[in-house]
Amino acid sequence: MTDKRLLRVLRGEAVWPPPVWLMRQAGRYLPEFRALRSQADFITRCMTPDIAVEITLQPIRRFAMDGAILFSDILILPWAMGQGLKFVEGVGPVLEPIRTREDLDRLQPERVAEVTAPIMQTLRRLRQALDAPGDETVLGRGSAGATTLIGFAGSPFTVACYMVEGGSSREFLEPRQMAYADPALFDRLIDMLTQATATMLCAQIDAGAEAVMLFDSWAGLLPPGQFRRYVIEPSRQIVREIRSRHPSVPIIGFPRLGGLLVGEYAAATGINALALDTSADMMAAAALVPDGVALQGNLDPLCLVTGGDGMGHQIDVIRDAMRGRPHVFNLGHGVLPQTPPEHVAALVERVRRT
Template identity: 40%
Template sequence: MNELKNTLLLDTLNGLTTERTPVWMMRQAGRYLPEYMRLREKYGFFERCQTPELAAEITLQPVDIVGVDAAILFSDILVVPQAMGLEVQLIESKGPLLPEPVKTIADMQRIRVPDVDETLHYVFDAIKLIKQQLNGRVPLIGFAGAPWTLLCYMVQGKGSKTFDEAKIFCYTQPALAHQLLQMITDTTIAYLKGQVKAGADVVQIFDSWGGLLSKGDFETFSLQYIRQIVAALKEEVPTIIFAKGAWHSLESMAATGAHGLGIDWCIEPQMARRFAGNKVTLQGNFDPAKLLSPIPTIQQEVKQMLKAFGGRQHIANLGHGILPNVPVDHARAFVDTVKEFGG
């Protein structure tokens, strides 16, 4: 394995002092890059995920084009429900569709905890290839969806702003919900361990819909499962939890032993630090829509964000995924401003 030349991300997650703040962007490998759009015209979404050469090419694009301090595996959180036996379609510009969602005890017969080496080997193959092609330039982040977020899609069957059906499922059939959440958790632990074995340097758990739950329900239906995942991985590799909107639980998330916590733009860095304590690295929290501002405004706003985090135990990132209509030079301005900012 090639020695890493840029260890900023790993050092920051491990609590070390670095000469500057590391920077990467969620969804950095994707729709705002013309190079990605060209591949999208030729290949279907899951074809891109399941072909290691394509996944590697897409993963490396933002490293080459925008100059980020880490690569993040090009894949999707819904490969896990797919591996567990559910059909997942990805409709371009519309989002995911799971035509036969889980609603009843009978539906549970259709899903299983799979052998990840059999069902998700293409992800591990992609990671090996990416690591080879990165040649130690920057670390590689692997990832998975949090069990609660995956349950949302597996029960709702499609994207939603509120995921009412998923919540009703949890509130009216709690035993079934916990059975499903545990199956997702067991699959995810095996899947992330496979990613680490293949070469991932860091793993991030995306709980995109964690913010839909109250503090008590977040503990019951989300955090107790994330805790199991972090416990299974934290000795092997640095872990980051990103639970969008779940600021109320930053303290409990920090207590999992995760190395990093992602925050969105709706919470101020000082408040996040107060909740999370001093042992954990914070990641975030630029509003992706602000990347459509004029470049001088982006530069000014990024500097303000960096000052607010105080230059320590911070990974510069967006508070959610980059939008498809962001001009590439605006994304580059975000990255460059972080790189040029003094401690």
């Protein structure tokens, strides 16, 4: 639907006031989400359409966001390929680490379509709900027919970080060392993930996603040469594959902490929109990216936690700086669990002021 404000911006149109959605907008800061957590573990929540649909729609009902991002996780892909994965409270994801050729040989990317079939069912149901006219009991006033459904995946480098490390880390020393010590093995993993990610995102689009986003949360760990090799090049290949099958579907790229390389990333990959982290200067980034590339971001999530006049001022600074160019208002990273829901409501109201 070309009248959806988020889609208009992602296709290069300057819209005022800008559309707004938030990374991790469905999550632990919402009491209705916490009420569902006791029903199933995290992977089951992702893989059960009834639950995943409900969680995805919760912030749409509350805040009438312009974007609804699928409730899932970037590590569903390696799990679907056969890598052991569990989420431990207070620890995060724990995976059976990929360190050798034998470990890599055990992965089965051909399983992904079958294993992720419930996620595609979730997307089909979400698209039906989001486009249903006038059903305020499902979505809340003003949301039906106006909210864009966003699919997503982790970019190959970031997913590889977790797969090789065996969990979360601040430095991800194991994958970074593998890239130096055994580049052939690391390249093979990146290639496998590149192909599987492109295929999965195309399947998400087939199931109803109107835009897709690539999350490269750990791109900023790499020096420029490796950034080009492991962040830009795989993303370029993924975008090319999606374009060959779905030429009109917008793609958002998020090379977090990419610094001065974000302009090269935007130009080389061919993305429609560049999501910027909190550290990025929006005006400087605007000068780096090709004409017509939308920018997304980039309020500090901690500012959202704090709220008040300070948050309102920062919202205005970002909004006013981007006026006249395609811009999606968002955070520079995900919503923090301690965020008061009323601050999110205040943010949406402030962004939408004319």
